Amino acid sequence: MEKLLQGKVAVVTGAAQGIGLEIARTLHQHGAQVVLADLDGDATARAAGDIATPDLDCVGAVCDVTAEDQVQTLVANTCRDFGRLDVFVNNAGITRDASLKKMQVADFDAVITVHLRGTWLGIREASAVMREQKSGSIVNISSLSGKSGNPGQTNYSAAKAGIVGLTKAAAKEVAHHNVRINAVQPGLIRTPMTAAMPPDVFAQREADVPMKRAGEPGEVAGAVVFLGSELSSYITGTVIEVGGGRYM
Numbered sequence: 001m002e003k004l005l006q007g008k009v010a011v012v013t014g015a016a017q018g019i020g021l022e023i024a025r026t027l028h029q030h031g032a033q034v035v036l037a038d039l040d041g042d043a044t045a046r047a048a049g050d051i052a053t054p055d056l057d058c059v060g061a062v063c064d065v066t067a068e069d070q071v072q073t074l075v076a077n078t079c080r081d082f083g084r085l086d087v088f089v090n091n092a093g094i095t096r097d098a099s100l101k102k103m104q105v106a107d108f109d110a111v112i113t114v115h116l117r118g119t120w121l122g123i124r125e126a127s128a129v130m131r132e133q134k135s136g137s138i139v140n141i142s143s144l145s146g147k148s149g150n151p152g153q154t155n156y157s158a159a160k161a162g163i164v165g166l167t168k169a170a171a172k173e174v175a176h177h178n179v180r181i182n183a184v185q186p187g188l189i190r191t192p193m194t195a196a197m198p199p200d201v202f203a204q205r206e207a208d209v210p211m212k213r214a215g216e217p218g219e220v221a222g223a224v225v226f227l228g229s230e231l232s233s234y235i236t237g238t239v240i241e242v243g244g245g246r247y248m
């Protein structure tokens with residue numbers, strides 16, 4: 001049986017670890033050549049080497065998603081090396097949690113910049129190529145935190161809610177070029193990001209999930225493969241929640 005992404009070329013930002021790494025691995029398992037982009041060149045090269053198979057390439061690339069020239073170079077190099085761009089996943093993210101009382105302007109700006117400017121740059125550069133190609137799918141990783149609002153995450157919840165508005169506005173602009181843009185809102189997922197949470201907070205959040213467990217990065221990746229593939233050919237401007245039933 002033909003794989004869902006056979007012959008496709010994908011880029012994943014923030015792909016050196018966690019959800020991004022698993023998205024890259026799953027896109028590759030479904031037949032895509034994948035460019036893994038992240039801040040740390042050695043880590044992305046190692047991750048790409050682990051995923052690549054003799055018959056299907058995977059490469060690492062250094063890219064800070066907040067830097068316009070680096071995102072432009074990422075997209076240009078992908079097109080130069082692989083000849084096309086079919087799936088672009090805006091996954092890179094950071095947290096700088098603190099109560100309103102303690103959060104500094106720098107914590108607010110850093111989170112807004114990585115998530116919102118980073119995703120906006122990725123959308124702008126990837127969609128420019130895809131509209132010429134007359135096909136493509138962009139997937140933005142938001143968070144259920146952007147829907148529910150999490151205390152201690154006023155910066156992060158604002159950024160993740162912003163990604164939803166950005167997704168819909170951009171999707172409307174490029175839909176008639178056969179370029180689709182959707183978002184995924186993961187709930188509590190077991191990654192290095194959530195490993196930094198105090199264990200009692202993690203356990204409480206897990207207990208609040210109707211499925212009574214945290215999700216695994218591969219379970220987010222499944223939704224991304226669906227949105228990246230032709231299985232979702234008439235779906236754009238939507239948000240898929242991957243949260244074990246949280247906030248139904």
Ligand code: NAP
Pocket residue numbers: 013014015016017018019020037038039040063064065066091092093094114118141142143144185186187188189190191192193194
């Ligand atoms: P993670 O383990 O911390 O991985 C995020 C990756 O993004 C890291 O490799 C990080 O590099 C990289 N990154 C940070 N800033 C970047 C930048 N400016 N340019 C390029 N790469 C950058 O986080 P994760 O849990 O896998 O999260 C992935 C995405 O899912 C994020 O957007 C996150 O907000 C979202 N999400 C996660 C959860 C969850 O429960 N884990 C839930 C909802 C949504 P460094 O390590 O060097 O900073």
